[in-house]
Every structure is written in C-alpha cells, then in structure tokens.
Amino acid sequence: MTDALPLHIGLLWHSCLSENLGVGALSVANANLIAAATEKVGRRPVFHLMGVRGAFDYSHEIAYENHFENIGYKALANPASSLHRTLRQCDVVFDIGGGDSFSDIYAARRFWLIIGSKIAAQRSRGPLILSPQTIGPFHTSVARHAAVGVMNMAQTVFARDETSFKVLEELGMGHRSALTTDVAFALPFTPAQGKDARDLASGPIKVGLNVSALLYRRDLATGDRIKLTVDYPALIDALVDRIAREPRAELHLVPHVLAASTPYEDDYALAEELYGRYPAAVLPPRFSGPSQAKSYIAGLDLFAGSRMHATIAAISSGTAVVPLGYSRKFSGLFNSLGYGWNADLTCEDNAAVMTRFDAALADLPAIREQAIAANAEAQRRLGSYRTALDAIIAEAAARHV
Template sequence: MSQTTIPKTKITIGLLWHSISSDNLGVGALTESQIAICQAAAVRAGVDVNYLIFGTTGGKHYVPQGISVRIGSRISIKQMMRGNSPFLKELDQCDLILDIGEGDSFADIYGIKRFIFLIVSKIAVLAKHKPLILSPQTIGPFDHWLPRKLAIAVMQRCNQVFARDGLSSSYLTKNGVRGNTTEVIDVAFRLPFTRPEHHTNNKVHIGVNVSGLLFSGGYTENNQFGLTLDYPALIRELLREWTNDPQNEVWLIPHVIPDDLPVEDDRIAIDALLTEFPSAQRAPDFNSPSEAKSFISGMDFMTGARMHACIAAFSTGVPVVPLAYSRKFNGLFSSLNYPWIADGKSMDTATAFKTIMEGYDKRELLKNQVAEGNQTANTLLQKYEDYIVLCMIGKYS
C-alpha cells in the first residue's frame, strides 16, 4: 500500500496497544522506547509530535518528560457496536497509527477474548482509512484457522508490518503476508537508562528475574505454557548454588508488579523465595521501565524469564541467559546470533540449570557476544527509525 500526503509540521501519532501505566514493565518498556525512537525520527523529519495512547492501564505513571502525551479512551467493542465509541472519534485525530500489540499479544495463544480486542482495533483503524503500521512485535502463532485468516487479511492491508525476530518474519512469509513486511528487532533496545556507579565490594552481582507467572504455573496455575522443567525447583537450585558462594551478591528482580493480580506478581514469588534464601537481596519496586533497566545494567550476570528484563540486561551489555517459555525468546535472540538460552519448553530442570551455570561460568565470553548482538540490534532499529521518518513527512509505503 503506497500513498503520499502533504507534509505537516505538527502530527499526532496514535500508539495502539501501548501503555505508560502498565504494571507489566515490559509493555511500558515498549512504549518508552517507541516514543524515544519517534522523537529521534521527529528531529530528522522536522516535525513536532503529539502522542495519543490506546491500551491497557495500570497503577504506574511513567510519561517521559517534555513529551506531549494523552491517554486515549478505552477500547470497547460494545461502544463500537452501539455507535458511541470515543475511541473511534479519537482515531480521527491521528495522522498515523503505530500498533505494537503489547509486544506479543497479536496471537491466539492467550485466548480468543484478547485476540478479538486486538483484531477489532486494527479493523477500526483500517475502516477510518488511517495509515496502520504494526511496530516491531512477535507475530502469531495463530493456531486456529479463523483467527489466522482474520489476522492475515488485516496484515495484508497494513502499510507495513515489522517483525521483531526471524521466526515471526518466516511465519509471515509462510502465511502469504509479503511485500509489506520488514524484519527488525524489539524496540526496547532503545529504552533510555542511566548506568549506576560501579559497585566496590568486589563481589559478583547476579540478577535473577523471577517470573511470578511461571512460579504460579501460568494463569491456569496448571503449567499453562507446557514447560518441560520444574520452574520453581530450577530457581531454588540456582539460588542455592549462588547464595552458598560468599563471593556472590544475588539480587531477585521483579519486572511485573500488579497489585491486583497475584498469579502474575513477581514480588510474591520473590518474597516467598527470600524466606528460604535470606542472604539474597530484593530489588526495589521500580517506578518505570527505564528505572528497572538502569538497575539491571549494574549486574555482572543475569538470568530471567521476563523477556524485557532479559533485553534490559542484553542491551546494557550484561551477560544474560534467558529462560524461554515461548518462541518469542528463541526468535529474538537467534536473530542476534546469541545461542545462550535455557529453553523451558524442551529442556528438563537439570539441563536448564547446567546451561545457566555454564553461561555464568563463561560470562566474559557471553559479554563479547552480547556486544556483537547489540551492534546488530542498532542496525536493525535504524531501519525502523528511517521508516518512521518517511511516515512523518507523509511518504507511506
């Protein structure tokens, strides 16, 4: 889909399925990073940007300073059907829509209800004849034929679809979405941060991002994600190994911190572990994704099961062994030629433990590979920024 419009000096960008208040700091990291990329593009394009954010809300508030941001109306299918949807009216104010799908929600693996919200919002944008760009995200999987058919039809009508990993890019090609697709990388590699002063106690600072969701067994509390390992047992074994060595300083790091969803709250799992491993330390409850990334950047090694906690480590040069519970991990890190992943859907507990400990022992090697991966990430995200510049001056493709 190609079109050119008269350039403007002031534009409004709708950020669909973003959030600047989500208790999931991964979703917030995507939003902060998206705005940082758009601001860099705006300088190059010579435009001022207002942002209108549509998505889920939470208990946080991390608006970047000096940025014009408004929170849009909630997306209600009932209101759309009744013809009184403020969301639809607010779409009219936007010059273009960047839809990031909360990173990995454009799929049917999280249930049909979430998929319906994602797909209806996209159809609404297309019905308004607004340029729709799917920002870097995991695409699919769509295991059922109807969601897959709807998703393909919508993506074929987008101005551009950006996959954040090779697996998603291949999935698009396999399902006939071609010509308007580009493979880049997760925007969170651009999340701003401030590196803390180097620690002076000569200990090895180890960060362990504990997933409350995996600790609970998923939303169903019955191994929802089909792990082949015992996640709580793995975390306990790692903590037992690391806290027994006086040369280590172990930090338990939360990255999803909702006050009203205990099954997903990393802090609950961490507090339980601290009763068993009192020599470990608890990271603070971060007020923003950038604050979390800044803290993580001070680690000497990290492992975790929240992907954006792992990206925070990787993008700040920290050796990291992610624990994958979905293909989004495998796709993203393989795109960076980074093989150090403990795969929770194929490894048993002992193998995952061995893999993480090997990464810890070889952390200097991992650090070099992380540096190479970050060069690749920077190149890929520059492609995305270049495209946003073109959109801002009215040249869509």
C-alpha cells in the same frame, strides 16, 4: 518545538500505565524513535497511547505530549466512544500488539481484542503500521485467517525476529513486511558506575534473577497455550539456591511485572516470598518505570529471567544474560542476534537449564562479550526501522498540514 504544527500519532497497544514494565519499555522506546523522526520534519509529536489501563503512571518517561485511552470490548463496539474519537484524530497509527499478543497462545478474549482493535484503527486519518513485534504463532485456521485479514489492512508489518518474518512470508505477507528487532533495545537507561572494573572471573559479582509469577503460579492462570517441559517452581528454587551458594555472587531478585491486584501476575509479591527464604538476597524497591528497571539491571553482571523485556534490558545494557524462555519469542529474538544462551523452557528439562546457567557463571567474561556483540547487532537492525520511520512520518506530515 512548542510552536511547531502537531502531528497526532496513535500508539495502539502501548501503555505507560501498565504494571508490566515490558509493555512500558516498548511504549517509551517506540515513542522516542517516532518522535525523533517527527522532529526531523519540523513537526511536534502528540502521542495517543491506547491499551489496557493499569495502576502505574510513568508517562513522564515520554518527553512529549501524550494521552491515554483504555481499550475494551465496549469501547470497540461503540463508534461514538472516546477510543474511536481518538483514532479518528490520528494522522498515523503504530500498533505494537503489546510485543507478543498478536498470537493465540494467550486467552482467546485477548486475541480477539487485538484483532478488533486493528479493524477499528481503520477509522484513523492515516495508515496503520504494525511496529516491531512477534508475529504468531497462530494455532488455528480461524486465528490465521483473522491475522491475515487485519495485516492486509496495514501499510507495513515489522517483524522483530527471523522466525516471525518467516511466518509472515508463509502467510503471504512478505511483500508488506520488513525485518528489524525489538524497539526496547532503544530504551534509555543510566549506565552503572564501576561495572567495567569488576573482576567477573573472581568476583565479587552481582547476579540478578527475574521470576515470572505467571509461570510460577500456573495453578492460578488459565486459558493460555503455554506448555513447559520444565518444573518451573523447582527450577527457580534450584537457581536461587545455586546463586546463594556461589561464594563470589550477590543475589538480586528483580521483578518486572508489578501487579499487586493480580496474584498470578505479580512478580514482586513472589520476589518477596523468595526474599523471605533467602534474606541475604537483595530485593530492590518497586521500580517507578521501565527505564529505572533497566538502569538497575544495567548494574548487574549476570542476569537470568523469564520476562523477555527484563532480559532485553540486560543484554542492551551490557549485562550477560541467560533468558529463561517460555515461548518462541525468546529463541526467535536472541537467535536472530547470534546470541546462543537462551534456555528454552518448552523443550529443555531442569537439568539442561541448570547446566547452561552453570556454564554461563563459569565463563562470565566471554558471555558478557557475546552480549555486547548481540546488542551491537540489535542496534544495527534498529537502524532499518529508524529509516522506515523517517519515510512513514514524512508522508504523514505531508498529508496533514
């Protein structure tokens, strides 16, 4: 569609440069969904991604023209900045908030940057849409008032789970809100060859473990509201040891945040440490992008992890998963899909999590069937977002010809 008229689409808090492949998964998947709606009306999508610059570049995973602008306080404060110029060029802006950053559970500086960017989006030529994301929690009245204020600037707010939708209703936003699921369920991947032929009961099986460096190295991270009831390093050590001792299992260490310059965030460096202690494990090379990571996870038989989009990569590719959730975004999403294997690290102890993991390992064929059913429900829910996108894009295209 190279001869078609362009439609300039802002993707706020999206990035194909982020070391966090979860942000990348959201960005690639949402761009693909929006592009499909854009091509239906005979227009050519031109994406303007705006987020935090990282050291990666997997923009090739978006098969459409795309550009990137960094978001920072200086750029927000300067109406003449390239960020503001980009926003003024956009015919519609989709803000995904990095998936879970529209909350004050993280550092205050991050929250107010999220708020400020939504205000700046009013400079665009079209409406602001909050794409599917976790809404809240908002622990202070100041945060709640700020959140309500910017949501009133949006045309539509999409919640990716029932808990978030309930928050929207409690904040008086139900009239402009809709319920769907996480867009990363639409992230493309390459299915694994021979996976369906494996004997999940007798083995051999491939078991993946994603360890969050952010949670493992809590002494290096400050300024958030994450409160765990487990001893996370001890839990990870127990899980690694349990998988390593399982006769039918091959352990795969699967990093999903590749941030070499930020020690408390770098899953890969931590995976290397664990690999040094368990050399029989498999440590894949650094992934080049979120679709490659999902394709790798698709080849596993059981997966456990604390990076939510690594667990979504599992369940959306037919892999049984035990999410190790550190916030309500995990329970909200997986419970919405009728999948009951989430381990809640904010209220369970190490023994309860290990019991849950052992139960999954013991009944793997049934757990995989439940994962497949949950993915089917997610795909059904994504249908409502696709339908809404068709209408939003058709309106934007009619306004800007």
